[in-house]
Amino acid sequence: MTDPSTSAPALLAWASRALGARPSVRDASHPRENSRVWQLSLPGDVRFYLKVSPRSLMYERETLALRHAAPALGGGRAPQLRASSAEHLALLLTAVPGRPLKQLTLTPAEEVRAHRQGGTLLARFHAAGALSGPRRTEAEQALQAAADGAENHLRTAGARLTPAEQKLVRDLAEQLCTLPPLPIAFIHGDAWDRNLMWSSDRGQAGLIDFERSRFATVVQDFVPLACATWADRPDLRTACLQGYGRDLTPKEKHALKCLAALDAVSCLVWGPAYDDPHVTARGRRTLDRLMAGVFA
The missing domain is CATH 3.90.1200.10 (Aminoglycoside phosphotransferase (APH), C-terminal lobe)
Known part of the structure; x- marks a missing residue:
C-alpha cells in the first residue's frame, strides 16, 4: 500500500509537469506493501494514474508493453503511456473505462x-x-x-x-x-x-x-x-x-x-x-x- 510520506511529493510534482496542471490526488494502491498507485484527476473528469513499479524489471516490462503491444488492443482498451521516469520507476497512464x-x-x-x-x-x-x-x-x-x-x-x-x-x-x-x-x-x-x-x-x-x-x-x-x-x-x-x-x-x-x-x-x-x-x-x-x- 502507498506510503504518502516517501517520495510522493517529488513524484506528484513530476506528474504535474507532465500534465501541465496540478491534479487532485487519490490513493489507488492495492492492499499490499509494494503497491504504489495514485489516481490523478483534472477538471472535466479527466483521470490519469501514476504508478510506481516495485522493481526495475517490472518497470521495463510494463514500459515495453505499453509502447509496443498495448496500442494493438485499440482505443480505450488499454492505458496509454503519457510519460515515464526511469529514475522513479514511474509511469503516468491514461485511465481505461470501467x-x-x-x-x-x-x-x-x-x-x-x-x-x-x-x-x-x-x-x-x-x-x-x-x-x-x-x-x-x-x-x-x-x-x-x-x-x-x-x-x-x-x-x-x-x-x-x-x-x-x-x-x-x-x-x-x-x-x-x-x-x-x-x-x-x-x-x-x-x-x-x-x-x-x-x-x-x-x-x-x-x-x-x-x-x-x-x-x-x-x-x-x-x-x-x-x-x-x-x-x-x-x-x-x-x-x-x-x-x-x-x-x-x-x-x-x-x-x-x-x-x-x-x-x-x-x-x-x-x-x-x-x-x-x-x-x-x-x-x-x-x-x-x-x-x-x-x-x-
Missing part, C-alpha cells in the same frame, strides 16, 4: 461477453510482440524456466504440501520439460479478473497492469484464469477461448495442468508470506483439484 471484473457484479450473460472480449484482446496482444533474436530465445525457454523454479517453491512451502502433493508437483514440473515446442508470444502475464476491465456503459473490455508482460509460451497467459475463474465457470473458459479464436491444443492443455501445479505452490508460498488468504485458498484449491484428477 472497473476490474473482480469488483463488479454482472449478469452471467454480461460476464460471458466480457470474457469473450478479453480473449480477443489477448489474441491481439499476443500477435503484437516482435519475436526475434533474444526475445524468441526467452520465449522458447519459458517453460524450462518455470519448471526450474519448482524445487525452490516446494522447499519454501514445506509442510503446507503433503508428500504426495510434493511428488505430484515434481512429476508435473518434469513433464513440462518434455513437451514439444508450443506456440510462443508476447504475453500479458497476469490476465485475469483483477486486470480485465469492463465498462457496462460501453459494453467494452480492456486490459491493465502489464508489469508481468514478457516473451513466453502462449498457454502461460491462461494459468491465472484456469486456476481461479474457470474452476467454477466453464462457460467463461469457453467464451474466452471463443474470443481468442481457437481452443488450446492437447499439448497446451497438458502444459496448463503442469503450470497450474507450479502456480499452486507459488500461491502457497506467496499467500501466507503476504497474509493474503485469497491467494492461499487459490493454491490449495488448485492442488486439491489436481490430486483429485479433476483439473481441466
Whole structure:
C-alpha cells in the first residue's frame, strides 16, 4: 500500500509537469506493501494514474508493453503511456473505462461477453510482440524456466504440501520439460479478473497492469484464469477461448495442468508470506483439484 510520506511529493510534482496542471490526488494502491498507485484527476473528469513499479524489471516490462503491444488492443482498451521516469520507476497512464471484473457484479450473460472480449484482446496482444533474436530465445525457454523454479517453491512451502502433493508437483514440473515446442508470444502475464476491465456503459473490455508482460509460451497467459475463474465457470473458459479464436491444443492443455501445479505452490508460498488468504485458498484449491484428477 502507498506510503504518502516517501517520495510522493517529488513524484506528484513530476506528474504535474507532465500534465501541465496540478491534479487532485487519490490513493489507488492495492492492499499490499509494494503497491504504489495514485489516481490523478483534472477538471472535466479527466483521470490519469501514476504508478510506481516495485522493481526495475517490472518497470521495463510494463514500459515495453505499453509502447509496443498495448496500442494493438485499440482505443480505450488499454492505458496509454503519457510519460515515464526511469529514475522513479514511474509511469503516468491514461485511465481505461470501467472497473476490474473482480469488483463488479454482472449478469452471467454480461460476464460471458466480457470474457469473450478479453480473449480477443489477448489474441491481439499476443500477435503484437516482435519475436526475434533474444526475445524468441526467452520465449522458447519459458517453460524450462518455470519448471526450474519448482524445487525452490516446494522447499519454501514445506509442510503446507503433503508428500504426495510434493511428488505430484515434481512429476508435473518434469513433464513440462518434455513437451514439444508450443506456440510462443508476447504475453500479458497476469490476465485475469483483477486486470480485465469492463465498462457496462460501453459494453467494452480492456486490459491493465502489464508489469508481468514478457516473451513466453502462449498457454502461460491462461494459468491465472484456469486456476481461479474457470474452476467454477466453464462457460467463461469457453467464451474466452471463443474470443481468442481457437481452443488450446492437447499439448497446451497438458502444459496448463503442469503450470497450474507450479502456480499452486507459488500461491502457497506467496499467500501466507503476504497474509493474503485469497491467494492461499487459490493454491490449495488448485492442488486439491489436481490430486483429485479433476483439473481441466
